Amino acid sequence: MRLSRLFFTTLRDDPADAEMASHRLLLRAGYVRQLGAGIYSLLPLGFRVNQRVEQVIREEMDRIGCQEMEMPVVHPADLWRESGRYYKIGSEMVRFKDRADRDMVLAMTHEEVVASLLRDIVRSYRQLPMMVYHFQTKFRDEPRSRGGLIRVREFVMKDAYSCDRDEAGLDRSYQLQYEAYTRIFERLGLDTVVVGADVGIMGGSGAHEFMFLNEFGEDTLVICDACDYAANQQIAVVGKPEVAAEAPKPMEEIATPGATTIATLARFLEVGPERTAKAAFFMTGDGRFIVAIVRGDFDVNETKLVNEVKAVGGLRPATVEEIKARGMEAGYGSPIGARDATVVVDELVTRSPNLVAGANRDGYHLLNVNVGRDYTPDLVAEIANAREGDPCPQCGKPVTLRKGIEVGNIFKLGTDFTIPMGATFLGEDGIAHPIVMGSYGIGLGRNVACIVEAHHDAKGIIWPAEVAPYPAHLVTVGANKDPHVVEVAERLYEAALAAGPRHEILYDDRDESPGVKFTDAELLGMPRILTVSPRSLAAGGVEETDRATGERKVRPIAEVEASLVGG
RNA sequence: CGGGGCGUGGCGCAGCCUGGUAGCGCACCUGAAUGGGGUUCAGGAGGCCGAGCGUUCGAAUCGCUCCGCCCCGACCA
Numbered sequence: 001m002r003l004s005r006l007f008f009t010t011l012r013d014d015p016a017d018a019e020m021a022s023h024r025l026l027l028r029a030g031y032v033r034q035l036g037a038g039i040y041s042l043l044p045l046g047f048r049v050n051q052r053v054e055q056v057i058r059e060e061m062d063r064i065g066c067q068e069m070e071m072p073v074v075h076p077a078d079l080w081r082e083s084g085r086y087y088k089i090g091s092e093m094v095r096f097k098d099r100a101d102r103d104m105v106l107a108m109t110h111e112e113v114v115a116s117l118l119r120d121i122v123r124s125y126r127q128l129p130m131m132v133y134h135f136q137t138k139f140r141d142e143p144r145s146r147g148g149l150i151r152v153r154e155f156v157m158k159d160a161y162s163c164d165r166d167e168a169g170l171d172r173s174y175q176l177q178y179e180a181y182t183r184i185f186e187r188l189g190l191d192t193v194v195v196g197a198d199v200g201i202m203g204g205s206g207a208h209e210f211m212f213l214n215e216f217g218e219d220t221l222v223i224c225d226a227c228d229y230a231a232n233q234q235i236a237v238v239g240k241p242e243v244a245a246e247a248p249k250p251m252e253e254i255a256t257p258g259a260t261t262i263a264t265l266a267r268f269l270e271v272g273p274e275r276t277a278k279a280a281f282f283m284t285g286d287g288r289f290i291v292a293i294v295r296g297d298f299d300v301n302e303t304k305l306v307n308e309v310k311a312v313g314g315l316r317p318a319t320v321e322e323i324k325a326r327g328m329e330a331g332y333g334s335p336i337g338a339r340d341a342t343v344v345v346d347e348l349v350t351r352s353p354n355l356v357a358g359a360n361r362d363g364y365h366l367l368n369v370n371v372g373r374d375y376t377p378d379l380v381a382e383i384a385n386a387r388e389g390d391p392c393p394q395c396g397k398p399v400t401l402r403k404g405i406e407v408g409n410i411f412k413l414g415t416d417f418t419i420p421m422g423a424t425f426l427g428e429d430g431i432a433h434p435i436v437m438g439s440y441g442i443g444l445g446r447n448v449a450c451i452v453e454a455h456h457d458a459k460g461i462i463w464p465a466e467v468a469p470y471p472a473h474l475v476t477v478g479a480n481k482d483p484h485v486v487e488v489a490e491r492l493y494e495a496a497l498a499a500g501p502r503h504e505i506l507y508d509d510r511d512e513s514p515g516v517k518f519t520d521a522e523l524l525g526m527p528r529i530l531t532v533s534p535r536s537l538a539a540g541g542v543e544e545t546d547r548a549t550g551e552r553k554v555r556p557i558a559e560v561e562a563s564l565v566g567g
Numbered sequence: 568c569g570g571g572g573c574g575u576g577g578c579g580c581a582g583c584c585u586g587g588u589a590g591c592g593c594a595c596c597u598g599a600a601u602g603g604g605g606u607u608c609a610g611g612a613g614g615c616c617g618a619g620c621g622u623u624c625g626a627a628u629c630g631c632u633c634c635g636c637c638c639c640g641a642c643c644a
Contacts, residue, residue, distance in 0.1 A: 012593050012605070013579040017637050028578090037636065089644065109644075143568075143642050151643085199644095218643080317641080411644095477603055515604035533603065543603095 023148025038145025038153035077103035133160035211404030239391030260331030285313015461525030
């Protein structure tokens with residue numbers, strides 16, 4: 001591609017809205033443009049990178065026998081009513097009516113379509129196992145997009161679905177996908193950490209997320225450097241402190257004016273936060289009021305809480321009015337005297353005697369509160385967040401907390417879609433069984449952004465060869481002075497072009513100053529920068545710069561040409 | 568959805584407080600010089616100042632409403 005013809009422009013100034021290096025560089029180098037909140041166009045360069053990423057994924061999916069297909073973006077709402085997700089998912093799913101007043105939705109993912117196809121096509125166990133995938137646009141009307149391509153509303157995802165006769169088959173398919181993912185991210189140049197993940201209220205029996213460690217990540221990971229333990233904080237269960245036994249003391253009310261947070265309370269009473277109980281109040285999507293109690297030195301983990309109380313529709317913080325209506329006082333709250341509330345207590349609290357807890361009276365707390373004696377939990381569970389330095393559940397060494405971006409996930413769905421949607425097969429036993437599914441997603445744009453996060457320097461992007469839009473960037477200098485420069489450059493360019501699409505290079509044939517050309521070449525990030533100039537010709541050929549190492553050498557023209565057309 | 572910030576040419580910004588009909592840098596066009604690190608000079612083109620309503624003789628500037636975008640939080644099968 002001749003740069004003089006390429007639909008793009010580079011920017012000298014950093015776009016004001018781009019905080020992440022990847023976002024800034026992709027905008028500045030002319031790979032993407034924003035159309036709206038979380039909605040991006042891929043310019044030709046960006047599209048080419050996307051295609052390269054897609055191709056890597058395609059090869060690895062094909063390699064494990066996953067079959068490529070394509071499913072629609074617009075679905076009849078009835079399909080989603082069948083699985084029940086039409087009612088469970090909130091406003092992140094775009095709903096609309098077609099001209100005949102039929103309810104339609106924009107696809108957020110494609111489990112329903114796969115299940116409906118299975119129902120139509122699969123009759124016998126002989127047709128299983130089977131895996132399919134496609135690259136397709138998803139629209140998720142996220143409340144807030146962020147980080148350029150990291151969190152968007154419209155994006156292309158590779159989503160694969162495994163379909164098996166039973167759990168053992170699912171385990172095999174899952175393992176194949178796991179291994180394929182490992183190869184994919186290695187080829188993409190992304191170091192990932194695989195963490196155990198939340199399966200959510202939709203059920204399923206297991207999930208892993210492939211995480212790219214990055215400070216802008218939206219997930220917090222609990223990682224042990226001493227062993228291989230790694231989990232999303234949403235589900236991480238780590239060791240809790242030992243608590244010294246203590247005889248229960250009489251409960252006693254004490255004035256604590258203004259001490260509405262654990263920090264101020266602990267300071268006021270001159271005790272450690274571990275001597276206090278923290279109350280958090282939630283409403284479930286189905287209208288239940290939850291009081292969650294953790295020790296003052298911990299935070300409530302909402303994912304764990306959602307799962308423990310099986311909160312359909314999730315949790316939202318309760319309002320002050322809702323708290324008052326149940327006999328409690330925000331800022332001075334505890335389950336003592338609570339009405340119409342489900343009390344969920346972290347197991348550590350039950351082992352911690354004589355805690356300070358709210359008196360449910362403005363400006364007062366209670367000393368020496370003991371679970372069981374002073375109030376009765378409806379549920380005792382592990383609902384606290386793992387903290388930096390807590391003991392690893394596998395080896396006991398302190399864990400660290402890291403931020404990560406989810407670049408891929410694999411999920412054992414089980415029969416959550418096939419049972420409600422009636423996707424069954426006739427087994428060897430002559431009985432109908434539900435097909436056992438798994439789903440496996442990789443968001444393309446997010447991966448492109450992460451690749452840039454991992455591969456750039458102060459000057460620009462440095463694409464790994466596997467995903468570079470073009471293998472080389474050819475620059476001419478002094479072309480106006482010396483016709484031989486143009487001759488050689490044209491010869492190299494045409495030779496690469498003739499060698500096939502995979503060999504095509506980027507050719508900066510613009511009448512720009514050398515500074516502009518070199519600066520753009522480094523910004524754009526092709527792995528090899530080839531310079532043809534009177535100087536390089538006099539030195540024996542073409543100057544080649546390795547973008548990653550900065551290493552330069554002059555090579556004979558014929559040798560460079562061979563490298564462009566060869567394997 | 569709550570809190571904060573910002574909408575002025577493709578990008579980055581000034582002007583707004585103290586109303587008087589829009590400016591700078593980069594990019595773009597023309598010409599000349601230059602030709603190995605965003606080169607120089609000269610001359611240009613491009614903006615109903617996010618939208619609507621209001622105040623005023625007069626609004627980019629003041630007021631109200633709306634829309635959009637960014638950040639923090641909530642949210643993220």
